[in-house]
Amino acid sequence: SYELTQPPSVSVSPGQTARITCSGDALPKKYAYWYQQKSGQAPVLVIYEDNKRPSGIPERFSGSSSGTMATLTISGAQVEDEADYYCYSTDSSVNHREVFGGGTKLTVL
């Protein structure tokens, strides 16, 4: 089965740049999406189609993808960015096979 692999945790100080990676064999052919989930809340989309930002998402959130790795970058991370982040994509060989990464806990302190 298709998998997306994320680091379990990333820690930065306020104002630093946080980078969260997501690796998957289908990423050269499929878009990556990123969701932010704060404690007790439903996930919120912060990046779609590798590098596009939905309206209302701060500019400090950006995304990129190269080869089998996608990266979510938070430039000048703030305390309120502390959350779990999940990458999401689909299996290139099977339509409608939705996959989430295992999630990365971002700590900003």
Add this chain to the structure above:
Amino acid sequence: QLQLQESGPGLVKPSETLSLTCNVSGGSISSSSDYWGWIRQPPGKGLEWIGSIYYSGRTYYNPSLKSRVTISVDTSKNQFSLKLSSVTAADTAVYYCTRRDCSGGSCYFDYWGQGMLVTVSS
């Protein structure tokens, strides 16, 4: 503004069937560009896609759950439902209903319900 709301029993006994309904308001479940899905999250763990459905009734399921899952749609009520049979404690999770938007050329989950905790216990 589209809104999704899960409803159903919060407690299910082992070996029984979990049944949840998602009511969609502020938009039509019969939109040609949308799919509707269920995603779950066990306590302290990550997100797992359960399955998706189109308004026509065409379904797509996670292979790991396929034998136990049925997703259906009722366009007259603007809602869709999840049934998961033969549940065990491992099925204890927050269950989210979602919209999978395909209007922009790619597809992704853009609207989520608030989530509903379902506990499997005797």
